[in-house]
Amino acid sequence: MSEKAWNTKLNNDVTVPSFGLGTWLSEPGKVGAAVDVAIRYGYRHVDCAHIYGNEAEVGVALQNLFKEGIVKREDLFITSKLWNTEHSQADVIPALQVTLKNLQLDYVDLYLIHWPQDLPRGVTFAEMKDEHYLGYSEEKIADTWKGMEDAVAKGLTKSIGISNFTIKKIENLLKAAKIVPAVNQIESHPYLQQSKLKEYMDSKGITFEAYSPLGTPGRVAKGENEPYLMDDPVVKEIADKRKCTTAQILISFALHRGVIVIPKSVTPERIKSNYDAQKITLDDDEMKKLYSLEQNFRYLRFFMMKTGQTEADFWDADYDEKVVIDAPDSKRQKS
Numbered sequence: 001m002s003e004k005a006w007n008t009k010l011n012n013d014v015t016v017p018s019f020g021l022g023t024w025l026s027e028p029g030k031v032g033a034a035v036d037v038a039i040r041y042g043y044r045h046v047d048c049a050h051i052y053g054n055e056a057e058v059g060v061a062l063q064n065l066f067k068e069g070i071v072k073r074e075d076l077f078i079t080s081k082l083w084n085t086e087h088s089q090a091d092v093i094p095a096l097q098v099t100l101k102n103l104q105l106d107y108v109d110l111y112l113i114h115w116p117q118d119l120p121r122g123v124t125f126a127e128m129k130d131e132h133y134l135g136y137s138e139e140k141i142a143d144t145w146k147g148m149e150d151a152v153a154k155g156l157t158k159s160i161g162i163s164n165f166t167i168k169k170i171e172n173l174l175k176a177a178k179i180v181p182a183v184n185q186i187e188s189h190p191y192l193q194q195s196k197l198k199e200y201m202d203s204k205g206i207t208f209e210a211y212s213p214l215g216t217p218g219r220v221a222k223g224e225n226e227p228y229l230m231d232d233p234v235v236k237e238i239a240d241k242r243k244c245t246t247a248q249i250l251i252s253f254a255l256h257r258g259v260i261v262i263p264k265s266v267t268p269e270r271i272k273s274n275y276d277a278q279k280i281t282l283d284d285d286e287m288k289k290l291y292s293l294e295q296n297f298r299y300l301r302f303f304m305m306k307t308g309q310t311e312a313d314f315w316d317a318d319y320d321e322k323v324v325i326d327a328p329d330s331k332r333q334k335s
């Protein structure tokens with residue numbers, strides 16, 4: 001058992017706490033308290049997004065912690081994400097300024113393009129119709145990336161990255177990018193390890209960040225007969241043997257893969273026990289068992305597409321399957 005926190009070094013030499021707090025579906029009225037409990041307990045990394053609709057409350061919680069002297073701004077790693085309605089060079093800085101105002105910060109540590117999928121400006125989820133799903137445009141993403149690079153130059157974010165990008169879409173972006181994305185944030189857990197994508201990203205120096213590491217059980221729109229990851233018998237067996245929770249094993253699995261992991265909770269005991277997963281050292285046999293659970297099962301179903309489009313199209317399934325890369329060792333490190 002190690003008492004130390006896990007860290008990851010990004011391709012621009014910025015160090016990120018490999019474990020952070022997710023805030024998607026953390027309801028207004030609860031998210032501030034969750035951030036407060038987390039940071040007092042030792043969390044130094046919070047994952048936010050404009051579309052989560054709760055950044056202002058996160059901002060109030062952060063200000064209180066700064067005023068009380070619990071942490072300083074520079075002790076924290078705060079991520080936010082650009083929403084799909086703001087995909088042009090000119091849109092990025094104004095959108096980031098809204099996020100900074102809500103979070104009451106001068107800069108974020110990491111700003112991500114949330115999805116490689118365009119939506120018309122001003123259209124909300126409730127209003128979305130078939131004609132609003134503009135799809136993926138290599139040109140628009142390349143133009144948006146210029147705005148992300150402008151945000152770095154202006155000091156509004158320390159690092160920039162992407163989220164939900166496939167190998168094909170990263171290849172397209174790299175043709176135009178002056179700054180290589182520091183991170184790609186994607187769904188990952190034992191049922192969806194995304195090993196090929198990880199190998200590809202390792203070969204390009206792009207850090208893999210795992211969202212929904214616990215199988216995202218809090219969503220309303222769940223698939224029928226969806227497996228409950230935290231009840232998986234193999235995960236349970238390892239947790240029982242170690243007298244810890246299955247959530248802790250899933251978090252530890254990600255850390256041992258050299259992946260950044262950002263489980264969400266608004267429940268104080270879970271926030272704390274999830275953090276303590278960093279103390280677990282899994283052995284090779286346990287890791288082998290967890291790796292054997294791969295079933296290419298995605299919890300977060302992609303829905304922002306026109307009639308006739310498929311998820312396989314969105315995830316570039318055919319193309320990504322064909323890519324084979326020799327990956328260097330992962331950049332995982334413990335400090």
Ligand SMILES: NC(=O)c1ccc[n+]([C@@H]2O[C@H](COP(=O)([O-])OP(=O)(O)OC[C@H]3O[C@@H](n4cnc5c(N)ncnc54)[C@H](OP(=O)(O)O)[C@@H]3O)[C@@H](O)[C@H]2O)c1
Pocket residue numbers: 021022023024025047048114163164185186210211212213214215216217218219230245247248262263264265266267270271273274300
């Ligand atoms: N870039 C993207 O497109 C994207 C997509 C999805 C997620 N994300 C990010 O990744 C974060 C994590 O993913 P997620 O929120 O989808 O799912 P998750 O972290 O896999 O699961 C969160 C759910 O698990 C519950 N939970 C947390 N700890 C638990 C424990 N120890 N025991 C039992 N249940 C526990 C939470 O409940 P309570 O809160 O009620 O405790 C919540 O319902 C998000 O919050 C967000 O920041 C990004």
